[in-house]
Amino acid sequence: MPTLSRPLKPCLLSGGNSRRMGQDKALLPHPEGGSWLERQLRLLASLGEPVTLLTRHSCHLALADRLAEQGIRVLQPIREPQQQRGPLLALQSLLDCYPDARILLCPVDMPWLQPAALAHLLEAGSQSEAIALAHDGERTQPLLGLYPATAERRRRLGRFTQAGGLGLQRWLAQETLQLVPLPADQLRNCNHPEDCRDLC
Numbered sequence: 001m002p003t004l005s006r007p008l009k010p011c012l013l014s015g016g017n018s019r020r021m022g023q024d025k026a027l028l029p030h031p032e033g034g035s036w037l038e039r040q041l042r043l044l045a046s047l048g049e050p051v052t053l054l055t056r057h058s059c060h061l062a063l064a065d066r067l068a069e070q071g072i073r074v075l076q077p078i079r080e081p082q083q084q085r086g087p088l089l090a091l092q093s094l095l096d097c098y099p100d101a102r103i104l105l106c107p108v109d110m111p112w113l114q115p116a117a118l119a120h121l122l123e124a125g126s127q128s129e130a131i132a133l134a135h136d137g138e139r140t141q142p143l144l145g146l147y148p149a150t151a152e153r154r155r156r157l158g159r160f161t162q163a164g165g166l167g168l169q170r171w172l173a174q175e176t177l178q179l180v181p182l183p184a185d186q187l188r189n190c191n192h193p194e195d196c197r198d199l200c
Contacts (some may be wrong), residue, residue: 006148008122010044011094011099012037013056013087013143014108026060026108036111041067041074044106044116047122050074052097054090087143088168092157093151107143112186121146124180136156136184140177142168144187 014026014037026037033039037060044051051074053064064074094103104122106113117134125132125146134144147153153175160171 006100006102007098008047008049008051008104009094009098010047010049010104010106011052011054012040012044012106012108013090014040014053014057014060024057026055026057027063030111034106035063037063038067039111040106040108040113043113043115043118044104045074047104052094054094086166086168088157088166088171089161090100091147091168092154094153095147095157097155099149099151099154101149103147103149105143105145105147107189109189110141110144110187112188113144114183114186117182117186118185119182120182125178128178129176131172131175133172133177134182134187135179135180136187138184140172140179141189144173144182157166176181 004026027035030036030039034042041051041053041064045056051061053074055061068074091103091105094105102125104118106118121132121134121144125148129148129150132146134141156174157171165171
């Protein structure tokens with residue numbers, strides 16, 4: 001099945017503990033208005049498709065419900081188990097939830113990301129079944145990527161996790177990848193308070 005015929009499913013990961021930040025990153029205020037979570041949901045919604053929120057935090061789910069009342073189309077959010085399982089198992093749940101779709105994976109803690117960068121990533125990955133991953137010029141950013149949920153890819157991932165594999169990078173080393181250069185300043189992750197001073 002050609003990638004272009006696969007429906008796009010924008011998905012936001014927001015289930016982390018934010019231990020290094022000292023508070024819930026998703027609820028930090030964003031200069032564009034609202035919280036980081038609201039901003040990223042609106043960013044993904046700008047692609048014209050309903051957004052799936054994957055989180056284990058009840059307050060995130062409640063916030064998504066309020067956004068839905070404002071016209072932001074958030075699909076039924078997926079509640080992760082209370083015990084954090086890591087990004088690979090989160091990705092696996094999305095691939096299984098939306099078989100044969102194109103999963104656009106995005107983290108909540110990339111608050112500088114802009115629509116043009118998302119559009120470039122989607123365009124770059126539109127002609128291939130490879131996993132298209134954002135690259136900042138020095139390293140790959142696997143939490144921002146386009147993951148075609150092919151049946152064979154889902155089977156490989158299932159075998160990997162059933163054998164005890166949990167590392168996203170280790171699994172990706174076995175997959176066909178397309179690295180998509182994007183502006184490094186938009187791919188910065190905020191993990192500590194000092195990382196995001198210019199957002200205040």
